[in-house]
Amino acid sequence: MADAALFEFLHTEMVAELWAHDSDPSPGGQKMSLSVLEGMGFRVGQALGERLPREMLAFREELDVLKFLCKDLWVAVFQKQMDSLRTNHQGTYVLQDNSFPLLVRMASGQQYLEEAPKFLAFTCGLLRGALSTLGIKSLVTASVAALPACKFQVVIQKS
């Protein structure tokens, strides 16, 4: 039995469920489902963040927090590390996963690219939620150029 698969299967069902019961197929309705998923991810990320050992909550440097997400959080959720982390040193970070587990099972090909956002919204929320627990307000968006690789862009919101 693979308990890692449990999260993947459940995530797939969640996406399917939200789109199946979405009575509004317009772009507005789509946006609503995406924001529901993002919100669920945010709260799960916050909750995961609250279980961190205390010393981790005392990170001083933004970059250390991001590195932590790319290693520990990613391994805990996806059993792999993020493949790369880049920053412009001005509060914008680009996290790249060359083989994002929630996209791996999708057929590849240009025509499936438009389906990808459904499978990224929850994880964008998850990153934003974990950052929030670590004291960092952010905006997180994701983009896909070629399946199953994707990039998460984290823009820190200075208060």
Add this chain to the structure above:
Amino acid sequence: MADAALFEFLHTEMVAELWAHDSDPSPGGQKMSLSVLEGMGFRVGQALGERLPREMLAFREELDVLKFLCKDLWVAVFQKQMDSLRTNHQGTYVLQDNSFPLLVRMASGQQYLEEAPKFLAFTCGLLRGALSTLGIKSLVTASVAALPACKFQVVIQKS
């Protein structure tokens, strides 16, 4: 980080989400949300079942299948075994978990008992789905007498 917690948090969010967006607070609406959750559980259970090693799919005895759910499936999903398994040897099985993880975080007390079904529907589906992959049609219901203990009743449907 605890990845085991991921499933619990996600499950909690799913329940909250289904009830938050349930515009119909009547018993009929409640029933609808419960059946959505049960259906998601069923498909996740089926999918988990499909990842079983082949030799497990060749179980001959019903009782062996049930024992397998109580041990391996429960450990994979909840990191613990079921506490007891009883049967009338006529196709009805009662699986008891004295400290069911999805109920543990709920405050205890008679007044919370009526909330319990929300937190059991997904798992009823999960059991029914796993049994289905193993070739057994069943009806699965759950009941709670004292939180956080609960009983799952599996009634095998002879074809």
